[in-house]
Amino acid sequence: MKRSQFLTLTAAAAALPLLASCSDGTSGKPMSTSSTVDGDIEARPISWLLSRPANGAVIEVMTQIADEYAQKHPGFSLSLITTPDRPSYLQKYVTLAAAGKLPELFDTDATPFAQKLADQGHMIDVEDLLTSLDVLEDFRPAALDYQRFSDGALHMIPLEFGLEVFWYNTELFDAAGANVPETLEDMPQLCETLAVSGVTPIALDGQDAWPLERYLAFYPFRVAGEDYIAGLKEGRASFSNEPGRLSAQWMHDLGQAGAFQAGFSSVGYADAQGLFTSGRAAMYNIGTWELPALATTELPEPMRDNIDYFTLPVTKDSVTGPDEYVASSGIGVAVNAATYDPLVRDFLKYALERYPELYARSGILGPTTVKPVIPDTALPIYERAIAQAEELGDATLMPWDTQLDPTTNTRLQQELVLLVQGDKSVEEFLSTMDATLTSNTQQA
Incomplete structure (x- = not known):
């Protein structure tokens, strides 16, 4: 989001508290939020x-x-x-x-x-x-x-509704001697192994900001469950608390391992997907809404026999299960x-x-x-991904961009790029985000 757009958004949001009540515009009486309503159609x-x-x-x-x-x-x-x-x-x-x-x-x-x-x-x-x-x-x-x-x-x-999973190229994994990660702790080393083999480990749509922010949410969800992001937005948790600190360190380590393509912050949705489907990137995290592009004969022929997926890995001390991850209804x-x-x-x-x-x-x-x-053009993995929805656990990872206030979220997306690029240390990232969060929580 451009700075000018951000300022306009914040100003409009700040004006909302002036609407202290909701009325019908004529009687001045508060309106009901009940679905019951009488009268003719x-x-x-x-x-x-x-x-x-x-x-x-x-x-x-x-x-x-x-x-x-x-x-x-x-x-x-x-x-x-x-x-x-x-x-x-x-x-x-x-x-x-x-x-x-x-x-x-x-x-x-x-x-x-x-x-x-x-x-x-x-x-x-x-x-x-x-x-x-x-x-x-x-x-x-x-x-x-x-x-x-x-x-x-x-x-x-x-x-x-869609499940977000890690799609991966089995051929590139085999060529690099890489295995599907069992834990999030395995991811930086996996990315380093793939990078050494000459491919981009993870294709990322950095231009839209939310895909990178999704990675930041993974670690806290595993080690602290749903409560951590709720605590952040309510001002009873901080980025420097252990879940946030572990996540920031993990993001830093991914950056140092060369996890994402060069210039990722300026790469858009279609280009990121193309990087994966063309066989130049080994992994791609995206939802099942892309099944028609990733699991049918629309996929480039060399990829059709080499695509698979895995769900969000757990951590060594995970409090959420392997069947719990992002299941978004948009x-x-x-x-x-x-x-x-x-x-x-x-x-x-x-x-x-x-x-x-x-x-x-x-x-x-x-x-x-x-x-x-299921379309006639579907690959076998298509139906497997659809069936995955029936195996979901109870906890759901809530994307942070839908939870944090606009000011904190925008600053987080900016600082996260700098952290992954190595332009900011973990401590600098945490300090900046805690100051931003505190300021905006106090203003709420």
């Missing part, structure tokens, strides 16, 4: 603020559903308010929120900012909504849990309490009845238990 246009791939399954399916609903309810339409990139989306999101002009539906992660919106009554209670529509049990528990705030409240509807959809009416409820009822089956046709894991349709 009167068709009208509604809008959805989002930042998702235009050619992705979510938008394609929801557009189809909206068109179907409009045929039965003349006058209805679903307008998609899209933005070109995530930083721009966040800027628009918090600006509209501060002005009280969010549309009927809007995308959000379970961030501290979203928690503030929910606490002020700006979001419908999604657990209540899904229960009243009799679809709560259709959703994967892990998909719902990913959307929950730290207090367990659910205010976002998941529309996606950005969720919140329902604006100020514009919630019988039409919005009825459209969501129709959408949530149709969505599971239509989304399953995309061939990728979805947020419900409806099994995806």
Whole structure:
């Protein structure tokens, strides 16, 4: 995120506390976040603020559903308010929120900012909504849990679901005499072994920042579980506590081992994936949403017989199990309490009845238990990766970029690059991040 964008985002977020209560705009009475609403269904246009791939399954399916609903309810339409990139989306999101002009539906992660919106009554209670529509049990528990705030409240509807695993090139591993790591402690030496063999150990999309930040979250999740990141965002833990210190040292060691490609911080999503699928990198950490590119005949022919995956390794003193790692349901959809009416409820009822089956046709894991349709072009590993979802444990690694406040998160992403590049020591990294965290926790 550029500095100017960051300042705008922070300023808008700072303005939000002025919205001390949530009212209907006419009576001044606080609005209910209950999903119960009385009245006739009167068709009208509604809008959805989002930042998702235009050619992705979510938008394609929801557009189809909206068109179907409009045929039965003349006058209805679903307008998609899209933005070109995530930083721009966040800027628009918090600006509209501060002005009280969010549309009927809007995308959000379970961030501290979203928690503030929910606490002020700006979001419908999604657990209540899904229960009243009799679809709560259709959703994967892990998909719902990913959307929950730290207090367990659910205010976002998941529309996606994916497991994040380490894809690896078996041929490059064999040529280097390397083995799949049993623990995270094994990773730096593994990367050094692969680097000596002449390949890039790990392909990384450094341009988007979150993939590198994901690595920082791995070690604390193994040694301290879910509580550590919750402690950071609530100001009761610090980066220099043992989980954070161990993680910073591990990231430093990965950098010293040459784990990522040269110039990784400027390499984008497609180029990072291409580095792996072309056989120039030995590993690539990404979710099952990329199965069509990584586990079908779309994969370059030399890779088809040489691709496999492993899940997040444990640590020697791990408190989470090998079946517990990142299982993300992506950005969720919140329902604006100020514009919630019988039409919005009825459209969501129709959408949530149709969505599971239509989304399953995309061939990728979805947020419900409806099994995806495996494409005819799938490699054997495709179905194995899909089946992996049935073996998930109870704990889920929550990505830090969805948990920390915007200021701390942006600084963390910047400092992490310097740590991995060797431009900052572990102590300098920890000191800088603790000062940033303390400052922003006090301002919250």
